[in-house]
Amino acid sequence: MENIKELILAKVSDAVIEDKQYLTVTVKPEDLRTLAKMLRYDEGFDYLIQLTGVDYGDSLGVVYLLAKSEDMAVCIVIKTATADKENPTLPTVSDMWKAANWNEREVYDYFGVIFINHPDMRHLFLTERWKGYPLRKDYDAGRDVNPLDLKSYDMSDTTVSYVSEGDGIKKIEKNLFEEEDYVVNIGPQHPATHGVLHFRTALDGEIIKKIDANCGYIHRGVEKLCEGLTYPQSLHFTDRLDYLCAHIYRHGLCMCVEKAAGIEVPERAEVIRTIMDELQRIDSHLIAWSCMCQDMSALTAFIYGMRDREKILDIFEETGGGRLIQNYNVIGGVMADIHPNFVQRVKDFIPVMRKGLKEYHQLYTGNVIARERMIGVGVMSKETAIAYGVTGPSARASGIHCDLRKMAPYAAYDKVEFKEIIRMEGDSMARYMNRLDEIEESLHIIEQLIDNIPEGDFCAKTKAIIKLPEGEYFQRVEGGRGEWGVYILSKGDKTPYRMKFRSPCMTLVNAMDTISRGGKIADLITIGGSMDYIIPDIDR
Amino acid sequence: MEVKDIKIKGISYDEFKDNDSLEKYVEELRANGVGIITGVLDDIINWGRSNSLWPLTFATSCCGIEFMAVGAARYDFARFGFEVTRNSPRQADVIIVAGTIVDKMAPVLKRLYDQMAEPKYVIAMGSCAISGGPFCNSYCVVNGVDEFLPVDVYVPGCPPKPEALLYGMMQLQRKVKMERFMFKDKEVKENE
Ligand code: SF4
Numbered sequence: 134m135e136n137i138k139e140l141i142l143a144k145v146s147d148a149v150i151e152d153k154q155y156l157t158v159t160v161k162p163e164d165l166r167t168l169a170k171m172l173r174y175d176e177g178f179d180y181l182i183q184l185t186g187v188d189y190g191d192s193l194g195v196v197y198l199l200a201k202s203e204d205m206a207v208c209i210v211i212k213t214a215t216a217d218k219e220n221p222t223l224p225t226v227s228d229m230w231k232a233a234n235w236n237e238r239e240v241y242d243y244f245g246v247i248f249i250n251h252p253d254m255r256h257l258f259l260t261e262r263w264k265g266y267p268l269r270k271d272y273d274a275g276r277d278v279n280p281l282d283l284k285s286y287d288m289s290d291t292t293v294s295y296v297s298e299g300d301g302i303k304k305i306e307k308n309l310f311e312e313e314d315y316v317v318n319i320g321p322q323h324p325a326t327h328g329v330l331h332f333r334t335a336l337d338g339e340i341i342k343k344i345d346a347n348c349g350y351i352h353r354g355v356e357k358l359c360e361g362l363t364y365p366q367s368l369h370f371t372d373r374l375d376y377l378c379a380h381i382y383r384h385g386l387c388m389c390v391e392k393a394a395g396i397e398v399p400e401r402a403e404v405i406r407t408i409m410d411e412l413q414r415i416d417s418h419l420i421a422w423s424c425m426c427q428d429m430s431a432l433t434a435f436i437y438g439m440r441d442r443e444k445i446l447d448i449f450e451e452t453g454g455g456r457l458i459q460n461y462n463v464i465g466g467v468m469a470d471i472h473p474n475f476v477q478r479v480k481d482f483i484p485v486m487r488k489g490l491k492e493y494h495q496l497y498t499g500n501v502i503a504r505e506r507m508i509g510v511g512v513m514s515k516e517t518a519i520a521y522g523v524t525g526p527s528a529r530a531s532g533i534h535c536d537l538r539k540m541a542p543y544a545a546y547d548k549v550e551f552k553e554i555i556r557m558e559g560d561s562m563a564r565y566m567n568r569l570d571e572i573e574e575s576l577h578i579i580e581q582l583i584d585n586i587p588e589g590d591f592c593a594k595t596k597a598i599i600k601l602p603e604g605e606y607f608q609r610v611e612g613g614r615g616e617w618g619v620y621i622l623s624k625g626d627k628t629p630y631r632m633k634f635r636s637p638c639m640t641l642v643n644a645m646d647t648i649s650r651g652g653k654i655a656d657l658i659t660i661g662g663s664m665d666y667i668i669p670d671i672d673r
Numbered sequence: 674m675e676v677k678d679i680k681i682k683g684i685s686y687d688e689f690k691d692n693d694s695l696e697k698y699v700e701e702l703r704a705n706g707v708g709i710i711t712g713v714l715d716d717i718i719n720w721g722r723s724n725s726l727w728p729l730t731f732a733t734s735c736c737g738i739e740f741m742a743v744g745a746a747r748y749d750f751a752r753f754g755f756e757v758t759r760n761s762p763r764q765a766d767v768i769i770v771a772g773t774i775v776d777k778m779a780p781v782l783k784r785l786y787d788q789m790a791e792p793k794y795v796i797a798m799g800s801c802a803i804s805g806g807p808f809c810n811s812y813c814v815v816n817g818v819d820e821f822l823p824v825d826v827y828v829p830g831c832p833p834k835p836e837a838l839l840y841g842m843m844q845l846q847r848k849v850k851m852e853r854f855m856f857k858d859k860e861v862k863e864n865e
Contacts, residue, residue: 328733446742457739669772
């Protein structure tokens with residue numbers, strides 16, 4: 134890392150380099166691209182993990198968290214800011230990391246920062262009629278400014294980009310589709326988009342030419358809400374982002390706060406959390422499998438998957454009180470000790486699940502139609518996955534080692550041994566198989582822990598009011614669909630100054646255009662099922 | 674001719690919590706008098722309608738997963754006549770609003786509702802659909818779908834348990850059973 138500091142200073146002499154949680158480099162906007170290019174192409178930081186807009190009060194900034202695909206644990210943070218709050222502009226990095234495309238649009242939505250040379254500077258979550266920038270500190274959230282409007286408007290077929298020309302900035306309008314394109318709308322209300330997502334699909338006969346995905350139909354403004362709540366209060370939002378990974382997400386936020394506040398989590402809690410996370414992962418993969426099969430008209434498979442899932446929900450309900458959303462993790466540990474039946478229930482569940490897995494393979498994996506529709510369809514190359522920042526089982530199906538449980542272990546993951554499931558094909562089949570294999574690995578992890586839950590407290594004692602020291606905190610965890618992350622910017626208060634959640638599903642949907650081009654429209658549904666995205670996680 | 678009792682199969686009258694409002698409704702119907710033929714026809718039609726209320730496949734977020742669970746093996750709402758979920762609003766009788774409705778989604782939901790054929794019903798499932806739930810302070814969340822849709826049954830919870838949703842759906846069945854179906858429009862016009 135010393136070496137990299139010198140390299141950075143050689144390129145950008147007035148960069149401010151700090152050793153924080155990760156190496157943090159602050160640069161002026163005009164040097165951003167020079168630094169980004171060097172880190173991307175010379176130093177191998179090919180993953181853009183997070184891109185967060187921040188309103189610092191007197192300036193608007195962006196924080197980039199980069200990682201390497203060779204070693205996902207190695208991270209670096211770049212920061213930049215513009216003092217112009219009237220017409221804020223920053224250079225885009227979307228040509229270096231495709232993942233930045235949607236993230237920059239999100240920043241435009243939230244803060245009104247225009248990214249120069251960005252190919253598609255439209256709103257991502259909000260509509261064009263939205264007034265103001267909601268995450269700016271001076272935004273007045275009154276309903277009189279942006280009243281509820283029930284009128285349906287036509288969607289615009291054009292997009293804009295801003296390019297720098299001489300001293301000024303030129304606005305260029307572009308058509309999203311070509312004149313003779315045949316465009317089919319899929320969504321926002323469509324049973325196979327797994328939520329309220331809207332694809333505008335340009336077709337040439339049956340072949341997909343281009344997909345324009347629209348989000349925001351479930352944008353609930355969680356990040357803004359968090360700014361007004363204390364840390365324990367904001368925990369419940371994480372359960373409701375990706376509700377199929379409720380435990381895992383909440384675990385992530387708790388860990389971030391615990392680390393920042395210096396709270397020591399008892400070992401018992403760590404093990405309970407790990408077991409719960411893995412149960413949750415199985416639950417999530419089961420739903421993914423069920424829904425994917427259902428999308429391909431295998432309703433029986435859906436019923437089978439849901440049947441086995443109920444057993445996990447029973448375990449959750451007994452201990453945590455909730456089925457889908459458990460609100461079980463709290464800062465310092467877990468809310469309640471495990472139920473006396475917990476261990477036995479989990480032990481009974483493991484053979485049931487194994488039997489279930491066998492059944493699934495017999496029922497569906499070997500099915501001729503299923504194989505025809507999955508093998509070789511929707512191939513995501515390793516490069517595409519990296520460019521879009523795709524992680525999780527989908528990226529591991531394209532040969533990328535990105536399991537954070539292995540790369541940057543947390544909780545009790547360093548005490549257990551398990552395999553990271555990697556496949557090289559990158560097609561729907563590989564993603565499908567990866568999920569089923571990961572269920573087996575999760576069972577293996579649970580087996581190792583369930584008899585060894587240490588005695589002791591299940592929750593550390595914390596102060597009534599938790600204040601985080603001033604600073605920036607990151608936490609990354611392995612969710613069911615990929616890497617989930619938190620970014621907290623604290624000014625020393627009991628509420629965060631800015632809280633950002635990194636959504637794994639956003640990367641998946643962002644990549645849909647690239648991987649389904651040239652495929653048949655019927656396969657779009659299969660590919661979507663195999664990518665397994667959850668829309669509220671994208672929209673937040 | 675008497676207006677029929679508020680009874681449905683499977684769950685006894687006393688087990689329903691809110692019987693008063695339906696009783697009042699029945700009183701009203703009785704006071705207006707029921708023709709023998711229309712009354713009998715109503716009975717038959719409503720018997721059919723209340724036992725085949727088909728919901729629209731509509732879910733925006735977390736509550737949708739519980740909705741799916743109610744449709745799957747363990748809870749199986751087909752037992753009560755909710756048989757199949759329809760993917761087209763044209764074929765659905767009831768829309769179960771499962772999940773948060775935000776500003777961008779509200780016009781879509783409104784249009785879906787408008788596309789459904791009469792008679793149609795709305796169930797607000799979960800605190801988000803009822804009042805905005807945990808997100809009620811957000812800058813773009815609708816604080817309850819009853820701002821623009823006529824809600825028939827509210828099912829509280831975050832998310833409601835499957836049993837709660839089944840209970841709510843049965844409440845809707847009772848409501849449907851009590852309805853005046855024949856010549857309803859004519860009467861409404863005359864009263865105007
Ligand atoms: S009521 Fe709760 S569970 Fe249902 S959609 Fe709202 S937040 Fe999710």
